[in-house]
Structures are given as structure tokens and as C-alpha cells.
Amino acid sequence: MTPAGHRLLHLCSLTLAAGAVALLALAACGSSPRPDHSAHSAMPGMDHTGTATPGSPPSGMPGMAGMTTDEGLAAERDGYRLDSPATELPAGxxxxxxxxxxxxxxxxxxxxxxxxxxxLHFYAIRADLTGYQHLHPTMAADGxxxxxxxxxDPGTWRLYASFTPNTGPRKGKEFVLGRTLTVPGTAxxxxxxxxxDSATVDGWTATVQxxxxxxxxxxxxxxxxxxxxxxxxxxxxxxxYAHLSAFHQGDQALAHLHPxxxxxxxxxxxxxxxxxLLGRPGNWRVFLQFRTAGQVHTAELTLHVA
Structure with missing residues (x-):
């Protein structure tokens, strides 16, 4: 072999050795297994790879617990179900x-x-997005x-329950489930x-940008x-400092947010x-609740989402 060939063989050997060391280092650091992105799949502001999407806030920021992709349009999800014997409630x-x-x-x-x-947070709203109520029910020992x-008022209403199981296979995941019922009478x-972009309630004005x-x-x-x-x-x-509920005109999809x-x-x-995070284009009816001097005020306005 020529001197040039010996030098080339020596260079290749060094390169292969360096590569082997790098692979061993990766293995020792636990970098070789395929990353698990399942923990990010339901997090707003993240794409399916767990990367923050443009305009998304840093994870763990106050108020982010109120963001969920559930919209309350189904009574059941992932085996969790909202059940009630009531399909009608009286009016008035x-x-x-x-x-x-x-x-x-x-x-x-x-x-x-x-x-x-x-x-548990409970919401009620009529099909025309009037009559908004935000309640905190009580639970008996049997659940x-x-x-x-x-x-x-008479009409078709949708009722929503927002909750997070503290045990079970979906512990820590927020759910928003919903059911409809009828209030008999002339609607x-x-x-x-x-x-x-603004609404006034009880003398206070809320302006949205x-x-x-x-x-x-x-x-x-x-x-x-x-x-x-x-x-x-x-x-x-x-x-x-506030609670914001938004309902989509047409299907009554719910989004609830905190600052x-x-x-x-x-x-x-x-x-x-x-x-x-509002999942559909069109008009959303917004109910902004805030407290001053011990009194909760609810400002109502309509937002258009492109």
C-alpha cells in the first residue's frame, strides 16, 4: 500500500472510532428510544410532536388549565359519560x-x-345562546x-359538565361533556x-382586543x-381575575378560559x-365573569372568529 493509502486508512479508522463513541454516549444518555409524544396530544398550543405552535403561551402558564379541546357536544368520551334521568325540566x-x-x-x-x-363546573344555555348559567353543583356520597x-325559558337547552377525574385511566385529564334537554312551552x-368589542354590565365596561x-x-x-x-x-x-365562557352559534360548542x-x-x-382556543369559525357568544366588591358581574358580547 502506498503512503497515501496508509494515511487514508488511518483517517477512516479514526472517523469510525469517533462514531462508535458517539453512539455509545447516546445509548448511555437514553436517547435512542423513540420519543413518546402522547403526553402532549391534548395540550392546546402544542402540535402532535409536542412542539409549541406559533402564538402559543409557554406551558405551565397560569390560566392554561382552563384550555381544553373538549367542547361539550357529546355525552361520552374515552369511557366517561354524563348521565341523567331528566330529559325535560319545567319552565318558569x-x-x-x-x-x-x-x-x-x-x-x-x-x-x-x-x-x-x-x-365540577356546570353550564346551561339555550339553543339561541341566551339564558347562560354557570353553577357549581353539590355531590352526594354515591356520586x-x-x-x-x-x-x-321554554326551548331546547344544552347542559355541560366540566371535570377532571382524580383517579382512573384518565386521571388528571379535563373533560367537558354535554347533554340536551327540553323545556316545554312556546319558545x-x-x-x-x-x-x-365591548359590553357594559352594572356600570363596568369590558373591552376585548x-x-x-x-x-x-x-x-x-x-x-x-x-x-x-x-x-x-x-x-x-x-x-x-375572570372566567370566560364562549359558545359557538349553530352547534353550541363550548370553550371556557381563564386569564x-x-x-x-x-x-x-x-x-x-x-x-x-376557539375551534370553529363564525360567531361565538362570550360571557365574561369577574368580581368587584364581592359581587360577580357577567358581561355578554359576540365575537367573530375567522
Whole structure:
């Protein structure tokens, strides 16, 4: 072999040795197994590889627990089911709505994680997106919940239960399940108000800023004012400074959100930032709840999503 050939053989040997060392280092660090992306599959702001999508907030940011891709359009998901013997409720007077959440084994669940200070959030809204109610039912020892909505107008209503199992195969996963029921009587549909960026309730004005695209998490800023002056004394409500529920016109898909703004006593406002994930284009009826001086206010407005 020529001297040049010897030098080439020596260079190749060094290259192969370096590659072997690198492979051994990778194996020792545990890098060779295929990565498991299942933990990210249900996280808003993540794609299927677990990579943050554009415009998404950092994981673990306050308020992100309120983001879920469930929309309350099904009574059952992943073996968890919202059941109730009631298919009708009377109109015009307060009523009780009994229900259970059953698990994959078919038995009522009694162990729920506390989310936003409550173990279950219950929503009710009529098909024309009027009559919004947000309740926190009580649960009996056998797993039967009882919600006590205020008087309901005649029409078709959708009822939602938002919860997180504290045991079982989906422990820690948030679910939003829903069922419809009828309130007998003559129903008069109310047209959806036009889309706008502000609403006034009890003297407080909520102004919303943000361009949302269906299916993409994006920032939404809400500013609270009174008589034209910024409000800076919002009190915590459900462990944050506001709670936002949005219902899609047409199918009543639900999105519920909390601001990522950290809570620091009774000093919230004037601006609160949400990361909104609304899954469908079109109009959404928004109900923004916030607390001042011990009173919860609910501002209502319509948002259009491209």
C-alpha cells in the first residue's frame, strides 16, 4: 500500500472510532428510544410532536388549565359519560337537575380533582345562546350531583359538565361533556347580537382586543373600566381575575378560559390576557365573569372568529 493509502486508512479508522463513541454516549444518555409524544396530544398550543405552535403561551402558564379541546357536544368520551334521568325540566321556576359522571367501569365517579377552586363546573344555555348559567353543583356520597339552575325559558337547552377525574385511566385529564334537554312551552328565539368589542354590565365596561383564527390558540386581551377609568381592584374569582365562557352559534360548542394574568390579592386589572382556543369559525357568544366588591358581574358580547 502506498503512503497515501496508509494515511487514508488511518483517517477512516479514526472517523469510525469517533462514531462508535458517539453512539455509545447516546445509548448511555437514553436517547435512542423513540420519543413518546402522547403526553402532549391534548395540550392546546402544542402540535402532535409536542412542539409549541406559533402564538402559543409557554406551558405551565397560569390560566392554561382552563384550555381544553373538549367542547361539550357529546355525552361520552374515552369511557366517561354524563348521565341523567331528566330529559325535560319545567319552565318558569327554579328546578333541580340530577346527574352522574360514570367512568369506564360504568360506575359513578366520586373522586374529582379541584380545578379553579371547584370539583365540577356546570353550564346551561339555550339553543339561541341566551339564558347562560354557570353553577357549581353539590355531590352526594354515591356520586350523584345536583345542579339547581334558575328558572329556564321554554326551548331546547344544552347542559355541560366540566371535570377532571382524580383517579382512573384518565386521571388528571379535563373533560367537558354535554347533554340536551327540553323545556316545554312556546319558545321565542332571540337573534344573536352583532359582533362587537365591548359590553357594559352594572356600570363596568369590558373591552376585548385580539384577532382570533379558528383552531389556533391566540392572545385575547380584556380591559375593564368604569366611567372611563381603568379598574384595578378586581377580586379573585375561581382562583383567577375572570372566567370566560364562549359558545359557538349553530352547534353550541363550548370553550371556557381563564386569564394567564397572575393573581395578587384584590388588585386585578385593568387588563387581563387570555389565550383563546376557539375551534370553529363564525360567531361565538362570550360571557365574561369577574368580581368587584364581592359581587360577580357577567358581561355578554359576540365575537367573530375567522
Amino acid at each position: 321556576r327554579p328546578v333541580s337537575y340530577p346527574f352522574t359522571i360514570t367512568g369506564p367501569d360504568g360506575r359513578p365517579i366520586t373522586d374529582f380533582a379541584e380545578v379553579q377552586t371547584e370539583k 350523584t350531583w345536583t345542579a339547581d339552575p334558575a328558572a329556564l 321565542t328565539a332571540v337573534p344573536l347580537p352583532a359582533a362587537g 385580539g384577532d382570533l383564527t379558528a383552531g389556533k390558540a391566540g392572545p385575547l386581551t380584556v380591559s375593564i373600566s368604569r366611567d372611563g377609568r381603568p379598574v384595578t381592584d378586581l377580586q379573585p374569582y375561581l382562583d383567577s 394567564i394574568t397572575p393573581v395578587a390579592g384584590d388588585h386585578g386589572g385593568p387588563s387581563l390576557t387570555f389565550y383563546a
